[in-house]
Amino acid sequence: MSWNPTNYQFAWNVVYEYRFWLLEGTLLTLKIAALSMALAMVFALPLSLLRMSRVWILSGIAMVYIAVLRAIPLLVFILWMYFGVTLVTGLQVDAFGAGVICLTLQYSAWLAEIYRAGLQAIDKGQREAALSTGLSRSRAFAKVIWPQAWRIIIPPLASNFIGIIKDSSLVGVIGLNELMRQAQIADSLSFRPFELFTAAMLIYIALALIISPLASAVERRAARSLSLQTRRATRNARSLGAAA
Amino acid sequence: MAADVPSTAGALLELNEVHKSFGHVDVIKGITVRVRKGEHVVIFGPSGGGKSTLLRMMNLLEVPDSGTLTFEDRRYFPYTDNVVNRARRLQELRSRIGMVFQRFNLYPHLDALHNVTLALTDVKKMSRRSARTKAEASLAEVGLKDRMDHYPAQLSGGQQQRVAIARALAMDPKLMLFDEPTSALDPELIGEVLGVMERLAREGMTMVVVTHEMGFARRVGDQLLFVSGGTIVESGGRDILSSPQHERTKAFLEAVL
Numbered sequence: 163m164s165w166n167p168t169n170y171q172f173a174w175n176v177v178y179e180y181r182f183w184l185l186e187g188t189l190l191t192l193k194i195a196a197l198s199m200a201l202a203m204v205f206a207l208p209l210s211l212l213r214m215s216r217v218w219i220l221s222g223i224a225m226v227y228i229a230v231l232r233a234i235p236l237l238v239f240i241l242w243m244y245f246g247v248t249l250v251t252g253l254q255v256d257a258f259g260a261g262v263i264c265l266t267l268q269y270s271a272w273l274a275e276i277y278r279a280g281l282q283a284i285d286k287g288q289r290e291a292a293l294s295t296g297l298s299r300s301r302a303f304a305k306v307i308w309p310q311a312w313r314i315i316i317p318p319l320a321s322n323f324i325g326i327i328k329d330s331s332l333v334g335v336i337g338l339n340e341l342m343r344q345a346q347i348a349d350s351l352s353f354r355p356f357e358l359f360t361a362a363m364l365i366y367i368a369l370a371l372i373i374s375p376l377a378s379a380v381e382r383r384a385a386r387s388l389s390l391q392t393r394r395a396t397r398n399a400r401s402l403g404a405a406a
Numbered sequence: 407m408a409a410d411v412p413s414t415a416g417a418l419l420e421l422n423e424v425h426k427s428f429g430h431v432d433v434i435k436g437i438t439v440r441v442r443k444g445e446h447v448v449i450f451g452p453s454g455g456g457k458s459t460l461l462r463m464m465n466l467l468e469v470p471d472s473g474t475l476t477f478e479d480r481r482y483f484p485y486t487d488n489v490v491n492r493a494r495r496l497q498e499l500r501s502r503i504g505m506v507f508q509r510f511n512l513y514p515h516l517d518a519l520h521n522v523t524l525a526l527t528d529v530k531k532m533s534r535r536s537a538r539t540k541a542e543a544s545l546a547e548v549g550l551k552d553r554m555d556h557y558p559a560q561l562s563g564g565q566q567q568r569v570a571i572a573r574a575l576a577m578d579p580k581l582m583l584f585d586e587p588t589s590a591l592d593p594e595l596i597g598e599v600l601g602v603m604e605r606l607a608r609e610g611m612t613m614v615v616v617t618h619e620m621g622f623a624r625r626v627g628d629q630l631l632f633v634s635g636g637t638i639v640e641s642g643g644r645d646i647l648s649s650p651q652h653e654r655t656k657a658f659l660e661a662v663l
Contacts, residue, residue, distance in 0.1 A: 290467055291511035291570075295525035295577060296501025298493060305524060309515050 173354055177361040180348040184358075187344030188365055194258070194340060195327040198265035202326075203319070205266060206273035213278055224274070231271035237332050240264045244336040261333030269326055276318045280311035313384050320377030324370045341365060417476070418443045418612055419503075419581060424463055424473030426456075433459045434470070435636040441581065441629075446607050447614040448627035452658060455634040457616045461585050464614060465503045466496060478502070478580065501529050504574025508586040510566040512558040518545060518569045519554040522576050530577065544576040545569070548602050564595030568602055575606075582606065584615040620647060620663055632658065 177184070212224035244260040247253065284307050292302035334343030345362040349355045417440040426434040433456045441447050441464075449457045462468035466475065466483060475483035482499050485492050512521050522541035526532045532540065545551045548568035558566050567587055574582060584603065588596040600622050607613060607626045617623065623630060624647055632640040632655045640652040650656045 285509075285511070287507055287509055287511035288513065291505075291507060291513070291573075292524075294465055294467060294500055294503075294505035294507075295573065296497045296529040297525060298497055301528055305528065306513055310513075313515075 172357060174357055176348070176352045176354040176357050180344075180352070180358065183344045183348050184341065184361060184365065187339060187341035187362075188369075190339060191327060191330050191341040192369070194261055194265065194330045194333060194338070195323070198262050198269060198330070199323050199326050201262070201266040202269035202273050205270040206277055209270055209274035210277035210281065213274060214281070228271040228274055231268050234268065236264065236268055236329055237335065239268065240332055240336060257333070257336045257338050260336060261330070261338055265326055265330060265333070268329075269322060272322055272325075273319070276315055276322070277311070279318075280315040281307060283314055284310050309384075313381065316377055316381045316384070320373055323377075324373055327369055327373075328366060416442055418445075418478065419464060420474075420476045421460070421463060421470075422474045422476070424460075424470040424475070426459055426463065426468060426470050433636055434463070436473070437633075437636075437638055439631065439638075441612060441614055443580075444610050444612055445628045446612075446626050447629045447631065448623040449614065449616045449631045449633055450618065450620070450623060450658075451631075451633040451639070456636045457633050458585055460633060461583050461614060461616050464581075464583055465500050465505055467505075497529065501525070501577055502580050504571075504577060504579035504582045506567070506570050506574055506582065506584045506587045508589050510558070510563070510570045510590070512566050512570055512573075514558050517555050517557050518550060518561070518572075521558070521569055522554075522573045525573070525577055540576055541572070544572040547575060548572045549598075562595060563591045564598045567591065567599045571599075571602055571606075580612065582611055582613040584613065584617065586616050586618070588617065588619060618662060620659070623647065634658070 209224055209228070212220050213228065215221045215224070240261060243264050244255055244257060247255050247260075288306050288310065289302050292306040293299070297305070330340055331342035334340055334346065337343075339347070341362050345358040349358050352358070419439075419441040421437060421439045423436050423438055424434055425432070425436055437456075437460060439447070439460070449460065451457055459468050463470055463475065464477075470483060473483070474481060477499055482495060485495075487495055512518075513524070516524065519538070519541055522544055523534070523537040526537035526540055527534060530537075542551060542554065545554050548571050550565060550568055550572065553561060553565060553569075556565075558569070561569065571587075587603070588599050591599065596619070600619060603613070603615070604622070604626055615622070615626075624644055627644055630642060630644065630646050631638050632646070632650075632652070634654055640646055640650060640655045646655065647659065650659055
């Protein structure tokens, strides 16, 4: 009949059997990834600004922080944050907290460099024009520089969100029942690794595929909100003109 | 508070003995300029001679290494304030001096109207409605009221530069600085920008213009400064264009005319 040299019998029904385990794992994966990403996005902004500081000691500190945090293997980082901190201080660390902290810190380093690239892509003249009309440096950043940089930053942010979802599988080692660990546990009960890991993989792929169009939508909205403003302005102008 | 200094012969703005170097290169080697109210100052000279740097010192986009800057009888440089007050003083100075750049520097994410209203709402704290009215009037002045919902990318170079002029004018500046405003424009678009500038000059706007347009200098300039090698080589009225005294001025004018 079909080509099957090893006579392995796939039993896809285990995926159905453990569907709630996988669903639970997926939800925790999303929770960890979304929270870490949100925190990393916030934390990366001051980090990138420090990195661009003209005060060499500040930019130096940020540079070292970014270099070290990008270089640490995430798995070791997670083990240290969870077990190592307990060994050294005697304090018991919450596994969820430890996982989120590690992902946040490492990704803030990646994102800081993405922000920097986005911010540096904006012509110096933009800032000068804003300053020359009397805007403060912080207002020039908020109203002129950041809105332009933001649009450049969105696509690489989406890539990193996909990355953080996949990297969150590493927090399973400290006992968090995210998707990958749920698949492992289900395997230890059913001895069906290929079916379960394939299912986990397909879920990861599905999550990634959902994010790309979401990011595109955010990007479009960044552009559209402005054109909407304009359309509203035009309509107002017309009605004012009609009234006059 | 910075010390208010006694007025120097009715000058609106005065740079006194300013120096500036970038690394080892002395870009400005001790220049003194007085701009009187209503006066049209034209700065011309070869590239790299320090014209733009000199202009950018007038609103402290470029900070001198030494010398003084006085505007409306108030000393803005050297700084005498603490950091917080200094930032406020800088904003005060810049909100009273309009600047137009060679490469327009319009905000590409905002349409023409919002390019103009940004500083009105943000710096002058005007309401959206009155900022809008003001911006419309400004855009009308440069002949672009019908283009206010266009983004910079949808405008020609000449139109972009006129929006940039409107953006500066809307702040009711006491002084306008133009940094080679037509150098990035196609030849056929230069006229519309110069036209707007000449009308502003006729209406009595005080302005300092760095330009290569010697025709404009001849028509509008009251005080002409030939800047080269970081110093004012020659200065005077329009007659320095027709009868320059200095060899370097002669050579430059022969090359450009």
